[in-house]
Structures are given as structure tokens and as C-alpha cells.
Amino acid sequence: xxxLTRARPRTPTPVAPPDRRRRxxxxxxxxxxxxxxxxxxxxxxxxxxxxxxxxxxWMSFNHWPLLGASAPNGVENYSALQDPLFLRxxxxxxxxxxxxxxxxxxxxxxxALLVQEARxxxxxxxxxxxxxxxxxxxxxSLLFYGLFNTEASPLNGLVDFLGLGPVDWLGSTDNALAxxxxxxxxxxxxxxxxxxxxxLQSIDPVLYEAARADGANRWQILWRVTLPLLRPTLAxxxxxSLTGSLLAFDQFFILTGGxxxxxxxxxxxxxxxxxxxxxxxxxxxxxxxxAVLIVVNGAQLRLLRRGR
Amino acid sequence: MSRARTAGFHxxxxxxxVLFLLPMxxxxxxxxxxxxxxxxxxxxxxxxxxxxxxxxxxLGTYLVNTLxxxxxxxxxxxxxxxxxxxxxxxxxFPGHNLLFIVTxxxxxxxxxxxxxxLYILLGWIGLQDSLIGLGLVLAMFQLPFGLFMMRxxxxxxxxxxxxxxxxDGCTPGSALWRVLLRGVLPGVVTxxxxxxxxxxxxxxxxxxxxxxxxxxxxxxxxxxxxSGSLGSVDFEALQAGVVTSALPCVVxxxxxxxxxxxGFTSGALKG
Numbered sequence: 353x354x355x356l357t358r359a360r361p362r363t364p365t366p367v368a369p370p371d372r373r374r375r376x377x378x379x380x381x382x383x384x385x386x387x388x389x390x391x392x393x394x395x396x397x398x399x400x401x402x403x404x405x406x407x408x409x410w411m412s413f414n415h416w417p418l419l420g421a422s423a424p425n426g427v428e429n430y431s432a433l434q435d436p437l438f439l440r441x442x443x444x445x446x447x448x449x450x451x452x453x454x455x456x457x458x459x460x461x462x463x464a465l466l467v468q469e470a471r472x473x474x475x476x477x478x479x480x481x482x483x484x485x486x487x488x489x490x491x492x493s494l495l496f497y498g499l500f501n502t503e504a505s506p507l508n509g510l511v512d513f514l515g516l517g518p519v520d521w522l523g524s525t526d527n528a529l530a531x532x533x534x535x536x537x538x539x540x541x542x543x544x545x546x547x548x549x550x551x552l553q554s555i556d557p558v559l560y561e562a563a564r565a566d567g568a569n570r571w572q573i574l575w576r577v578t579l580p581l582l583r584p585t586l587a588x589x590x591x592x593s594l595t596g597s598l599l600a601f602d603q604f605f606i607l608t609g610g611x612x613x614x615x616x617x618x619x620x621x622x623x624x625x626x627x628x629x630x631x632x633x634x635x636x637x638x639x640x641x642x643a644v645l646i647v648v649n650g651a652q653l654r655l656l657r658r659g660r
Numbered sequence: 661m662s663r664a665r666t667a668g669f670h671x672x673x674x675x676x677x678v679l680f681l682l683p684m685x686x687x688x689x690x691x692x693x694x695x696x697x698x699x700x701x702x703x704x705x706x707x708x709x710x711x712x713x714x715x716x717x718x719l720g721t722y723l724v725n726t727l728x729x730x731x732x733x734x735x736x737x738x739x740x741x742x743x744x745x746x747x748x749x750x751x752x753f754p755g756h757n758l759l760f761i762v763t764x765x766x767x768x769x770x771x772x773x774x775x776x777x778l779y780i781l782l783g784w785i786g787l788q789d790s791l792i793g794l795g796l797v798l799a800m801f802q803l804p805f806g807l808f809m810m811r812x813x814x815x816x817x818x819x820x821x822x823x824x825x826x827x828d829g830c831t832p833g834s835a836l837w838r839v840l841l842r843g844v845l846p847g848v849v850t851x852x853x854x855x856x857x858x859x860x861x862x863x864x865x866x867x868x869x870x871x872x873x874x875x876x877x878x879x880x881x882x883x884x885x886x887s888g889s890l891g892s893v894d895f896e897a898l899q900a901g902v903v904t905s906a907l908p909c910v911v912x913x914x915x916x917x918x919x920x921x922x923g924f925t926s927g928a929l930k931g
Contacts, residue, residue, distance in 0.1 A: 385832050386753030393744035393803060396736070397763050399785075400800040404777040405769065411777060466672060473670060479917065480677035483684070486913040487906045488861025490879040494886055495687050495902045498895050506686055538683065550924050599770050602863045606883060618772045618864075625776050626868070638773035645770050 408642075411635035418629035429636035432624060438637065440613060441620045448529060448616065449597035456537050456593055457586075460544035467545065468552040478549075482542035489539065493606035496535045500607070522607055528614045532603050540596075544589050551585025552578070583655075591652045595645060617641060684906070691900040708900040715885055715897065717874045719904065725791055726860060726877040732795025733859035734852050737802040741851055742844070744803075745810025746836055750822065760807070767804045775868050782869065789871050797869070798859045806851040809923065813847030814840065849919045857909055878905045 412429050416422040432438060467478050484492070499505045500521035511519050521531045555578065563573050579586075601618040608614045615623070621641070625634035694708050713719045744763075748756055778797055779788075787793025817840060825835040841848075866877045876884070882901040886893055913920060 382751045382832055383753045386747040386751030386756065389743040389747035389751065390753065390756070390759055392736075393740040393763065393807065394759055396740055396796070396800050396803065397759070397766070400778065400781075400797055401766055401769075401774070402762065404774045404781050407777040407781060408774055411780070463676070466669070466676075471666075471669070473673070477673040477677050479914075481680050483910065483913070484680055486857060486909045487684070488857075488863065488879060488909065490861065490863035490883065491902050491905045494882055494898055495683060495906075497886060498690065498899050498902070499683060499686065501893075502690070502895055505690075506682065538680065542680070546921070546924050595770060599772050601772060605864075606886065609887070621772070621776070622864075622868075625779075631776055631780065634776045638776055642769060642773050646768060649768055 408635050408638055411632055412639045414632050416630070416632035416635065418626065418631055422632070425632070429630075429632045430640075432633040432637050433640055435620075437615070438617075438620050441615045441617050444525075444529075444614060445598060445600065445616045448532070448600060449594060451529065451533050452536055452597045453590065453593045455533055456540055456544060457589065459537050459541045460589070461548055463541055463545040464548035464552055468549050478542075478546075481545060484539050484541075485543040487539070489602045490606060492535065492539045493603050496531070497607055500531060523612070525612045525614060528604075528608050528612055532607060532614075535607075536603060540593075544593070547589055547592075548582070548585055551582050555581045587652060587655045591649060594648065594652070598645065598648075599641075687899045687902050687906075690896060691903045694896045708896040709904075711894065712885075712897045712900045712904070716881055717876070719901075721874060722876055722878045722881040723904070725875055726879075728791045729795045729798065729862075729866070729877055730856050730859040732792055733798040733802065734855045736796060736799035737806050737855040738848055738852050740799070741803060741806030741810045742841075742848060744807055745844075745847075746814050746840070748807070749811045749814035751832065760811075763807050764804050766801065771801050772864060775865060779868055789869065789875060791870075791875060791877075794866055794869050794877075795859065797865060798862055799855065802851070802855045802858060805854060805923070809847050809851050810844065813844040817843045846919060846922065849916060850923045853912065853916050853919055854923055856912065860909060861905075 411422075413424055413426060414422045415425040415428070463481055467474050467481065487495075499507050502508070507521070508518070511517070520527060522528045559577055559581070560573060563577050568576065599618050600616045601622070604610060604614050604616050605619055605622070610616075610619045610623075617637075618641075621634050621637050624637060625631050691708055692704055692706065694703075694705065716722070744759075747753065748760055782788050782790070782793045782797070785793075787796070821839060821843065822832075822835050825839040826832070830838060861879065862877070863879045863883070866880045867883070870876055870880065873884075878901070882898065882905065885901060886898055
């Protein structure tokens with residue numbers, strides 16, 4: 353009722369009793385209107401989020417073929433978690449996540465430091481660096497698929513020029529990993545740059561002046577002032593980058609199709625569901641991923657809070 | 661700032677800008693330059709686009725499909741989060757906290773994991789293999805960001821604005837339409853923009869939900885072009901497709917850049 357107590361002194365109050373009745377009906381009208389206005393969103397959330405979530409858990413305890421009738425089968429589906437192919441996918445996904453998070457984080461932080469200050473021309477640089485982020489990840493992957501596979505692409509031209517001979521960009525696990533991390537860095541660096549830049553700009557310049565007055569050099573300012581104050585923003589970019597990489601799908605599905613042992617966890621869910629046509633096992637794996645990510649995100653959000 | 665440092669800044673800045681723009685320029689260049697362009701002779705021309713236009717069910721069909729999905733997603737996101745944001749910011753009703761928390765929980769749940777049950781659920785409600793169903797699902801994934809954005813937009817409006825409207829005879833409902841909507845319009849544009857970019861570019865959800873080739877969205881159709889089993893990949897038509905798919909996003913972003921950046925500074929991303 354905070355609304356009404358705050359509003360009271362300002363509303364004209366001619367006579368007390370009718371006003372109280374009026375206020376009660378207004379409160380009732382507001383409540384009804386609130387329910388009415390919130391209902392489209394509530395409907396979407398319940399039908400397309402809460403029910404599927406429950407269904408996912410239920411499906412994981414059922415034999416559930418893509419076509420045909422389903423039947424409960426206990427925890428049998430969870431044996432999918434011991435599948436050697438799945439274990440390999442976990443390993444690859446973790447490796448990819450670690451490399452991407454570090455490379456992307458460092459590049460984005462460097463870019464953010466470069467473009468954080470307002471000065472002539474900086475807007476154009478920000479726009480250019482950010483522009484790849486508006487291109488869809490699938491389109492980006494198709495673009496780089498062309499870059500990696502066209503003989504005459506500038507990438508192969510550069511390698512030729514350096515005399516390194518033809519490189520099979522996607523031909524082995526390591527090559528595919530490195531090429532994909534490079535592509536992802538190109539696609540997302542501007543996005544994370546913008547988040548980090550917002551964080552850098554919210555640091556009070558007085559603190560830098562004070563540090564400088566105390567004789568701190570640039571390196572000390574970075575370690576002692578910038579980074580500690582940037583911790584909430586850094587934690588946010590970590591959450592986004594880790595979640596995004598652990599759930600990687602588009603890039604590897606398009607670039608390698610999961611060949612050369614580059615299948616990610618989500619690619620194995622996809623294979624389980626639509627190639628093996630076993631939705632029950634796919635749901636079991638999904639439940640496991642969900643549980644892991646809730647723990648990871650929960651831990652990181654705690655870090656984020658502590659930094660505030 | 662010394663002159664040398666300024667020069668250093670511009671050298672680094674423009675080198676990086678070129679590096680980041682180069683892949684896009686390359687795809688633009690290769691889309692209009694072909695071994696098969698201009699009547700089988702190598703050279704410039706729109707040959708790649710012509711072959712793309714005839715691919716599968718036709719580029720036009722895929723563009724319309726993608727647009728339908730994007731429009732449904734944007735319209736549903738904007739309407740649901742504007743009404744919901746107003747309700748949560750200004751109208752107290754039973755369960756408002758629960759609704760807010762459950763909506764934000766969508767962020768915590770990695771969305772690829774609930775696509776499998778969603779596939780079954782859409783079948784139950786008659787929206788399997790449907791562009792509308794796909795648009796609704798993509799709208800659902802945009803709800804947390806949109807709700808946060810709209811709720812803080814409404815909270816940022818001075819309460820006096822609404823009170824003045826009420827005194828002038830508006831009901832809380834008509835106050836929203838006549839007075840407040842104008843104030844939160846920038847937030848609406850931001851939410852719509854994020855929703856459009858996400859829906860237009862989405863790959864895995866249409867890959868799973870759509871089975872009829874005539875209903876494919878552009879990213880899925882292009883993926884089929886790339887992984888097509890018949891003979892070699894038509895790389896040049898593929899790059900024409902990448903340009904076609906990326907261009908609307910680049911144009912929309914350049915026009916509405918200011919509104920996009922608001923999505924970052926508003927704190928909505930921090931959740």
C-alpha cells in the first residue's frame with residue numbers, strides 16, 4: 353500500500369468517509385488491473401517455461417521416443433551421462449570454455465581500456481568494434497566457414513604470404529578449437545567491451561586522481577584501483593561468457609558438425625534427441641546440465657554480490 | 661594528453677577497427693564477385709544472389725518466415741513486458757513478487773536445455789512446426805531482460821505524472837495509455853530492438869522446431885545450403901546469404917544505436 357500512503361497528502365480530500373471508501377475501491381481496481389496486466393506475461397512464463405521445466409524432469413524418467421508412446425523407465429536415461437561420447441563432449445566443452453573465457457576476457461578488457469575515454473573519433477571505433485556483435489552467431493559461423501574454406505580468402509592469403517603453407521583451419525581438434533575461439537573473439541569482443549566500458553566509466557575519477565597524487569604509477573592504478581572496483585562488472589562478464597561457452601552449439605554445429613571430437617555438450621543433447629530419437633535420454637542430460645549451471649551461476653552471483 | 665599518445669590511440673584504434681570490419685567487408689566483396697558471375701565469366705555481378713534467390717523454397721519465402729517469427733517475438737515481448745512492467749512497478753497485486761522471481765529465473769535456466777520439452781509441449785498445443793509457436797518461445801526468452809527494462813522505465817517516471825493524470829480523470833488503465841507510454845517509449849524501443857536481433861538471428865530453436873522446409877527461417881535455410889549433401893558447397897551463394905541475413909541487423913543497429921547502448925547502461929543486464 354506504499355502507493356496510497358505516499359499519495360495521500362497530495363490527493364484533494366474534501367470529506368473523510370467517502371474518500372476512504374473511494375480509496376478502497378481504487379486499491380481494489382488497481383489490484384484487479386495489476387492481475388489483468390500481468391496475465392499475458394504470467395501466461396507465457398507458466399506455459400512456455402514452468403510447464404516445460406516440469407515436463408523435462410518427468411521426461412527424464414521415461415522412455416520417450418521421438419515418435420510413439422512413452423513409458424516410465426526409472427533412472428535408466430541417466431546412464432546417458434556415462435556414455436563415453438558424452439564424457440568426451442564434457443571434456444571438450446570445458447576446454448573450449450576455459451580458453452574462450454580467458455582470451456575473450458583479455459581482448460575485451462584491452463578494447464574497453466582503449467575506448468573508455470570520451471575523445472574525438474572514439475565513437476566510430478566503438479561502433480566498428482561492436483558491429484560484429486549484431487551479426488547472428490549462425491551467420492558469423494557461415495561467414496567464417498567461407499573464410500576458412502575458400503582458397504582465395506584473405507586468411508589463406510595471409511598464411512601464404514607468411515610462407516606457412518596451406519592451413520587446414522578446421523581439420524583437427526586443436527585447429528578447430530583455435531579457429532573457433534578466434535571467430536568467437538571477433539564476434540563477442542565488442543559486446544563484452546561495451547559491458548566493461550560501462551563498468552569502467554562508473555568508477556569515480558576522483559579515485560584515480562587521489563591514487564596519482566599518492567604517487568601510484570599506471571600499473572599500480574590498474575591493479576589497486578581499477579580491477580577491484582570493476583569486480584562486479586568482471587563477475588557479470590564471467591557469468592555471461594561461461595554460460596554462453598558451456599552451452600556452445602551454433603559455432604561447432606556449423607563449422608565442424610562436431611567432427612574431429614569437437615562435439616559440445618549441447619550437440620550431444622541434440623544428437624541424443626533428434627538423431628538417436630531418444631527424447632528421454634536428451635531430457636536426462638538436460639536436467640544434469642541445468643543442475644550444474646545453476647550451481648555455477650549461483651556461485652558466481654554470490655561473487656557478484658560480494659563485490660558490490 | 662600528449663600529441664604522441666593521441667596519435668598512438670588513433671593508430672591502434674583504426675588498425676583494430678579495420679581488423680574487426682575486414683571479415684564483413686570480405687563477405688560483402690565475395691557475395692558480388694564470382695567465378696560464375698556475369699554469364700559464366702568470372703567478375704562482378706549479382707549472380708550469387710540470383711542463385712540464392714532460387715535456392716530451396718526461395719529466398720523470399722525464408723525472408724518472410726524469418727520476418728514473421730521476428731514480428732511475433734517483438735510484438736509479444738513488447739506487449740507482455742510493457743503491461744507486466746507497469747503492473748510490477750505501479751500496481752500491487754497478489755503474487756507480484758513470485759511472478760518477478762519466476763520470470764527472472766528464465767535467465768538462470770540455460771535455454772537450450774528446455775528446447776526438448778518445449779518441442780513436445782508445442783506439439784500438445786498444436787503449435788508444432790509453426791512460426792507463431794517459434795515466435796512465442798523466442799519472446800519468452802526475452803521476458804527477463806524486457807521486464808527488467810520496462811519495470812525500471814516505469815519506476816523512473818515521476819509518480820506525480822501518474823497522479824496528475826488520475827486527478828484529471830484518468831483511470832490507472834487510461835493513465836498508462838495516454839500519459840505514461842510516452843515516457844517509457846525509449847525503453848520499449850530498446851526491448852523491441854534486443855528482441856528483434858535475437859529472433860532474427862536465432863538458429864537452434866528453429867532448427868529443432870521447424871521440420872517443413874518451406875517454413876525454415878533464413879539461418880536454418882543457409883545452414884542447409886552449407887551442409888547440403890548434393891555435390892560441393894556453393895560458397896559464393898552462401899556469402900550472399902550471410903550478407904542478406906546480416907544486413908538488416910547492421911542497418912537497424914546503426915539507426916537505433918543509442919537505444920541499444922541503453923540496454924547496457926540501464927543495469928538490466930546485471931539482473
